[in-house]
Amino acid sequence: MAIKKLKKGYDLKLKGGITNEAITIAPRPTECAIIPDDFEGLIPRMEKKEGEHVQAGEALYHDKTHECIVVTSPISGTVKAIVRGERRKIEKIIIEADQANEYKTFNLNDTKSALLESGLWAMLRQRPYDVVPTPEATPRDIFVTCFDSAPLAPDLTLINADKAQYLQKGVDVLKTITGGNVYLGCREGQEIELNGAETVVFKGPHPAGNAGIQVANIKPVNKGEVVWTTDVVTLARIGELFSTGKVNYDTVVAITGQQVEQPCYVKTVMGAPLSTLLEGKLCDNGKTPRIISGNVLTGYHVMADEYLRAPYRHITVIPELQKEDEFMGWASLSPKKFSVYRNFTGWLLGMNRKEMNVDARMNGGERAIVMSGEYDRMLPMDIYAEFLIKAIIAFDIDKMEQLGIYEVAPEDFALCEFADTSKLELQRIVRDGLNRLRKEMS
Amino acid sequence: MDKLKPTFHEGGKLAKLQSVYDGFETFLFTPNTTAKSGSHIHDNNDMKRTMSTVIVALIPCLLFAMYNTGLQHYIAIGQAGTGWFTMFIYGLLAMLPVIVVSYVVGLGIEFISAQIHHKEIQEGFLVTGILIPLIVPINTPLWMTAVATAFAVIFAKEVFGGTGMNIFNVALITRAFLFFSYPAEMSGDNAFVKLDSAFGMGSGTVVDGFSGATPLGQVATNVGPNLDGLNLDTWQAFLGTIPGSPGETSMIAILLGAAILLITGIASWRVMTSVFAGGIVMGFVAHAFATPTYPASMLDPLAQLCYGGFAFAAVFMATDPVTGARTRIGQYIYGFLIGVIAILIRVYNGGYPEGAMLAVLLMNAFAPLIDHCVVSFNIKRRQNRLKTNQQ
Numbered sequence: 001m002a003i004k005k006l007k008k009g010y011d012l013k014l015k016g017g018i019t020n021e022a023i024t025i026a027p028r029p030t031e032c033a034i035i036p037d038d039f040e041g042l043i044p045r046m047e048k049k050e051g052e053h054v055q056a057g058e059a060l061y062h063d064k065t066h067e068c069i070v071v072t073s074p075i076s077g078t079v080k081a082i083v084r085g086e087r088r089k090i091e092k093i094i095i096e097a098d099q100a101n102e103y104k105t106f107n108l109n110d111t112k113s114a115l116l117e118s119g120l121w122a123m124l125r126q127r128p129y130d131v132v133p134t135p136e137a138t139p140r141d142i143f144v145t146c147f148d149s150a151p152l153a154p155d156l157t158l159i160n161a162d163k164a165q166y167l168q169k170g171v172d173v174l175k176t177i178t179g180g181n182v183y184l185g186c187r188e189g190q191e192i193e194l195n196g197a198e199t200v201v202f203k204g205p206h207p208a209g210n211a212g213i214q215v216a217n218i219k220p221v222n223k224g225e226v227v228w229t230t231d232v233v234t235l236a237r238i239g240e241l242f243s244t245g246k247v248n249y250d251t252v253v254a255i256t257g258q259q260v261e262q263p264c265y266v267k268t269v270m271g272a273p274l275s276t277l278l279e280g281k282l283c284d285n286g287k288t289p290r291i292i293s294g295n296v297l298t299g300y301h302v303m304a305d306e307y308l309r310a311p312y313r314h315i316t317v318i319p320e321l322q323k324e325d326e327f328m329g330w331a332s333l334s335p336k337k338f339s340v341y342r343n344f345t346g347w348l349l350g351m352n353r354k355e356m357n358v359d360a361r362m363n364g365g366e367r368a369i370v371m372s373g374e375y376d377r378m379l380p381m382d383i384y385a386e387f388l389i390k391a392i393i394a395f396d397i398d399k400m401e402q403l404g405i406y407e408v409a410p411e412d413f414a415l416c417e418f419a420d421t422s423k424l425e426l427q428r429i430v431r432d433g434l435n436r437l438r439k440e441m442s
Numbered sequence: 443m444d445k446l447k448p449t450f451h452e453g454g455k456l457a458k459l460q461s462v463y464d465g466f467e468t469f470l471f472t473p474n475t476t477a478k479s480g481s482h483i484h485d486n487n488d489m490k491r492t493m494s495t496v497i498v499a500l501i502p503c504l505l506f507a508m509y510n511t512g513l514q515h516y517i518a519i520g521q522a523g524t525g526w527f528t529m530f531i532y533g534l535l536a537m538l539p540v541i542v543v544s545y546v547v548g549l550g551i552e553f554i555s556a557q558i559h560h561k562e563i564q565e566g567f568l569v570t571g572i573l574i575p576l577i578v579p580i581n582t583p584l585w586m587t588a589v590a591t592a593f594a595v596i597f598a599k600e601v602f603g604g605t606g607m608n609i610f611n612v613a614l615i616t617r618a619f620l621f622f623s624y625p626a627e628m629s630g631d632n633a634f635v636k637l638d639s640a641f642g643m644g645s646g647t648v649v650d651g652f653s654g655a656t657p658l659g660q661v662a663t664n665v666g667p668n669l670d671g672l673n674l675d676t677w678q679a680f681l682g683t684i685p686g687s688p689g690e691t692s693m694i695a696i697l698l699g700a701a702i703l704l705i706t707g708i709a710s711w712r713v714m715t716s717v718f719a720g721g722i723v724m725g726f727v728a729h730a731f732a733t734p735t736y737p738a739s740m741l742d743p744l745a746q747l748c749y750g751g752f753a754f755a756a757v758f759m760a761t762d763p764v765t766g767a768r769t770r771i772g773q774y775i776y777g778f779l780i781g782v783i784a785i786l787i788r789v790y791n792g793g794y795p796e797g798a799m800l801a802v803l804l805m806n807a808f809a810p811l812i813d814h815c816v817v818s819f820n821i822k823r824r825q826n827r828l829k830t831n832q833q
Contacts (some may be wrong), residue, residue, distance in 0.1 A: 012483075016793040059460035071612040139497040222828040296482045318483070320476055324515040329472030330490035337486040343706035344486055364488020365468060365562050368606025370711065371492065382816050386768060410480075421492055424607075427480035 001130030001191065006204030006218045007318065008380040010340055010415060013267040014296065015355045016258040021158060022311045023252055024264040028101075032271035033092045034060055038310035039071055039122050041131025041438070044090050048079045057104035057118060057247050060093050061239030066135055072119030074249035074270040092307065095271075111176050111242075118247045120238055123310070125229045127212065127221045129408035129438045139228040141180035141219060141371065144197075146232040147187035150414075151296035152263075154313055156232050157190045159265060161420050163248075164238030167232070171197045173242050174235070178228070185214035192232070204380065205387040212412040221407045233313065249310040255281060257296075258357055259289045259317040270312045273306055277315065283313070287319035290360045297414035298427070322359035329363070340378075340419045349413040367422040375416040375426075385416060389426060392433035405437060461556035465563035470715075491727045492708055495567040500572050500758065501703035502695035507561055507688035508533030509804060511580055512644070514635040514685050528644075535640040540575040543584050547591045548574075555600045564738030566605030566612075566764075567595065573613035573758060576689025577751065577799075579633040582620060586627065590619040610806045611765045614799050620705060621799070629659070629795075634685040656686045658750045658788065662795035664737040679748040690754040693747075700757040709761035712773040717756035720781020738789040754785055755798035765806040769816040776812050780805045 017322035022114045036044045044063035048054055054077065059070035073095050080096040108114050113120045116135065133139065147156050149404035171194045173336050174182050182197040187209070193199050200218055202208040221227050234249075240248050256263045261283050268277060274291060282289055292299035292310040300309050308315070326332075335346040338356045346352055375385035383404045391399035410427040417426040456463070467473075469490070477484065483568020512529025515536070516522055550565045556563045592617040599608040621628045628679055635654030639645035655663075657679060660672045678684050690696075703709035725743025732739040738746075747753060760766060760780050767776035780801045787797025794800065 060661050220824075220827065222824070222831055224828075225831070247567065259458075290476070290482065292482055298480075299482065301477075303484065316482075321474055324474060326472040328470060329486075330469075330488060331494065332486075339487040339491075341485075341486050341492075341707045343489045343491060343708060358483045361472065361484065362475050362477060363472065363484045363486050364490065365473070367489045367564060368604070370489065370566075370606045370764055372707075372763040372766070372773075373770060376770065380824070384769060384820055387813075387817055402824065403817070404824060414481050418483060419485050419487075421485070421487055421489055423484060423488065425478075425480050 001193070001199045001201060002218075003188075003201045003203065005123070006202060006208050006213070006217065006380040007205055008377055009205040010378060010419070011149070011205040012296075012418070013355045014151045014258065014318075015357055016256050016318075017152050017355070017362060018154075018254055018256060018263040018265065020262070020264055021155075023159070023267050024268045026268040026272070026277060028270040029075070029097060029269055029276055031077070031080060031094055031273060032073075032094045032269055033094045033273070033307035034071055034073070034271050035092045035307065035309055036061070036071070036090050038126075039132055042069060042071070042122065043131065044071070046082060046090070046093075048073075049094075050079050050082055052079050053098075054079060054102040055102045056249055057111060059117075059119065059295060060095075060375035062251065064086075067176075068113070068116045068135055069121055069132060070117065070119055071122045072097075072104075073246070076100055078419070098222070105245045106241065106247070108242055108245060111173055114241065115173075115238070117304055118241055120234065120241060120247060122179070123230070123234050123237070125409075127215060127227050129370060130212075130312075130411075131434075131438070133226070133228055137226040139178045140221075140225045141172045142178050142182045142228045143185065143215050143218065144174075144182065144230055144232055144235050145185045145211050146192050147190060147202075147209045148231075148314075149187075149206040150297055151206070152254070152256040152314075153209070153295055154252070154318055156313075157192075157250035157314060159234050159254070159401075160236055160314075163233075163236035163240065166193050166236045166243055167192065168173060168239065169243050170235040170239030171195070173238055174228075179188070183208070183214070183218055184232070185218070201433045204360070207378075208380070208413055210409075210412055212407065212409045213380055216383070216407055218384070223401055223406055225406075231311065233311070236389065245377050251308075251389055253277065253308065253313055253315055255315045255317075257292075257317040259283050259285075259287065259319055261394055264396070268308070270308065270309050270310075274306055274308060274315070276301060277308065278304065279319070282317060288321065289317050290320045292316040292318070294422075295304045296358065297344070298416060319359045321361060362423055364421070364423050366424060368426070369422050371421045374419060374421060375413070378415040378419050379412060381412070383405065385413070389413075389424070389429060392429055393432065395436060397437065400437065405433065410434070415431070455605045458557060461561065461620055462553050465553070465556070465646050468562070478685075489565045490509075495706050495708050496569045496703065496758075497572055499699040499708075500569075500576065500689070502698040502705055503576055503689040503692065503754070503758075504572065506682055506692040507576055508537055508694040510682055510691055511536050511636060511688055512682075512746055513683055515637070515644055516769075518635050518637055518648050518652050519644070521646060521650040521729055524584045532640055532644045535643055536636050537575055537581060540578065540582075540587055541572070542589050544574040545571040548595050551592060551600065552604075555604065564605035566599070566708070570595075570612045570616075574616050575691075577613060577617050577754070578620060578685050579628060579687055580636045580651065582624075582627060586620055586624055587616075590616045591625070593619050596737075606764055607717050608764060609810075610803055611762050612758055614729050614803055614806075618803060634687065647752075652661055654685045656750065656795070657684055658738070658795040661738050661741060661790065665734075667734050669737065669740050674745075676742070676745040676748055678681060679745070681826045687751060687754075690751040693753055696753045696757050703757065703761065705708065709757070710763065710766070712770060713761050713766055713777040714756055716774045716777030716783040717784075718761045720778035720783075721752055721756070721785050722781070723778075724782040724785035736789050746785060746788070750788065750796045751798040752788075755784065755802050756781070759798070759802045760805075765770075765807045765809065767812045767816075769813050772809070772812040772816045776805055779808070
């Protein structure tokens with residue numbers, strides 16, 4: 001068991017963390033939705049039409065280029081609506097649940113095709129590009145993150161507790177796919193040791209739980225190589241599939257954030273509507289809530305009538321605005337203002353060690369990059385982040401390759417984006433850069 | 443504010459002032475704009491806060507500069523016994539026009555440029571505008587300061603794309619422009635002490651035989667085997683009660699500013715400490731080979747750091763993140779070389795008794811090269827990894 005100590009990064013302490021570890025079971029949702037944008041790299045081609053019946057586990061759509069990659073329905077029922085946006089892009093597919101609750105059973109003879117057919121393949125990611133893996137490339141190694149270090153993130157060991165028996169099977173399956181190793185990146189004190197997998201313990205602040213950071217510190221991706229990344233929850237799902245022949249679409253969601261009255265864990269189904277999950281749970285303090293499916297750094301901004309989005313395990317609700325039209329906020333002496341710099345009074349009073357209130361304000365206008373080393377201190381990788389970002393903006397492919405574009409994903413830059421004095425949209429820049437590069441390279 | 447808004451937006455009567463309006467609005471009220479993509483929460487630190495932190499760090503220097511300007515004036519007119527408050531008020535009156543000119547000219551150009559490019563006003567000049575009065579000799583005619591500031595803002599900053607894009611430190615370009623365009627006014631014994639009255643205050647005749655030469659100026663013109671004949675007092679230089687550019691004299695005020703910059707984390711301690719390290723190393727080397735041909739080599743290496751603009755440049759000029767090296771290793775190299783070159787010029791170039799300004803400007807030009815080298819090591823490491831993997 002190897003131990004990696006990471007110094008760079010920052011643990012943001014936010015209000016609204018979960019104190020009660022009991023998992024309550026939400027009533028079975030009447031409908032669920034799959035959002036194709038959650039499966040980066042796939043271009044959906046529908047297999048089901050509106051009104052058609054689907055079983056849980058049956059394909060809703062497949063990818064345009066690799067028809068074997070499918071995204072499946074998490075519940076059995078009928079396809080209620082295929083919502084299209086601009087240029088007929090499919091925005092979401094809503095499935096109305098039926099009473100039967102039938103699960104499709106898969107043929108497990110061929111590992112790869114079982115994974116593909118079950119839709120679990122679409123839940124894996126590959127580096128480079130941080131997209132759903134292409135079926136023809138064999139991954140050099142597979143990296144499984146066993147903890148989530150993001151602010152207010154759920155304890156993956158806890159939400160995965162009743163699935164622990166499937167982990168070994170999951171590793172056995174992944175082992176047959178890669179020629180290399182299966183690595184388990186664990187938090188200290190929550191080590192998972194399985195036959196055939198190598199456990200690496202990560203000490204240090206967020207983003208230590210990010211797949212990209214773990215890959216970079218175990219065995220970085222080089223040009224031309226492909227590695228897969230996934231999390232321990234998906235690993236258990238894979239194990240369950242190969243043990244029972246069915247995919248379990250149940251998921252435990254952490255509902256957190258300062259706008260949540262009683263932060264808690266809730267067991268529901270992937271793609272469940274937020275209204276059922278959040279009903280009666282939000283604070284009624286007059287502030288407009290911002291509902292985030294995911295954590296505050298990388299999650300999706302969703303409306304109350306929308307659905308839970310991948311990776312289906314976290315909801316954070318924060319106020320949109322803490323204060324409106326704050327007078328000269330930049331000159332504020334209030335200790336409640338948090339900064340990773342020490343030019344606010346909060347750190348003098350030790351407020352940085354306490355849980356803080358946050359809102360969605362930008363707290364400043366977009367500027368050119370001025371402060372140096374700002375991204376480096378938030379990114380524990382051997383990468384000159386600022387230079388890479390500049391290369392991406394300029395779309396200089398050679399430079400991007402040289403500076404390590406293949407090793408990064410947008411989420412790795414989330415903390416940099418939080419800390420950025422210049423308020424640049426780093427995750428969007430990286431995502432656009434990766435997508436353009438992928439197009440250019442194919 | 444909200445009522446006024448439409449007047450300034452496209453189609454409004456005062457649409458030409460939109461950038462100025464936006465600038466004031468964001469200055470007065472934290473914008474309610476919330477995150478659209480990516481991270482939903484953002485650090486409270488923004489460019490305004492960063493720049494104002496630097497200004498706060500400059501306040502000790504500014505206040506002392508005002509006092510010392512008064513002090514030097516009253517010594518020159520033979521009234522050294524005047525109260526410190528009167529001296530401060532005199533200095534305030536003497537420096538205020540320079541500050542006003544620097545801000546009006548610089549910000550004016552920034553406002554116009556922001557409007558032309560339909561951008562928000564950038565905060566960079568807030569710091570530059572206060573640095574200029576601190577590094578330009580007090581006797582510089584205001585029109586010269588105005589011309590130099592305009593030149594620096596336009597040709598050293600705006601043509602490169604504004605704040606964050608400039609290659610050379612704007613405040614130092616202002617000083618360098620003055621230094622090379624009007625050498626007579628910029629050097630000599632009378633550049634650094636204001637002799638006439640400020641707004642009618644502190645009039646008097648200059649004492650016979652008074653010399654306003656800076657310590658380094660005295661050293662540079664020294665003849666003889668040692669410096670004993672000169673009126674050099676390192677303690678005074680540490681306190682700052684010596685002639686010089688307004689902001690640079692007091693080591694104490696500069697160290698206070700340095701403490702603010704380092705504690706808040708706004709300036710790079712790597713750059714700052716390595717400038718001092720470079721200065722000390724070069725000071726010792728020069729001192730080891732002391733010769734009357736180069737009188738400054740006879741100065742004590744540690745005293746070197748207290749004289750002239752060395753410390754001010756180390757704390758406020760070299761640490762400018764935009765014009766300096768941006769990689770961690772690069773920052774050590776960049777800072778160290780600034781220290782070395784500053785003392786090198788000071789000691790071995792008779793024409794310039796002070797080398798800090800030129801050292802910083804020179805290294806500004808080399809900073810991208812240093813970064814390039816550091817980054818290319820990273821690139822090479824990545825390529826080697828690929829090669830060993832393929833074998």
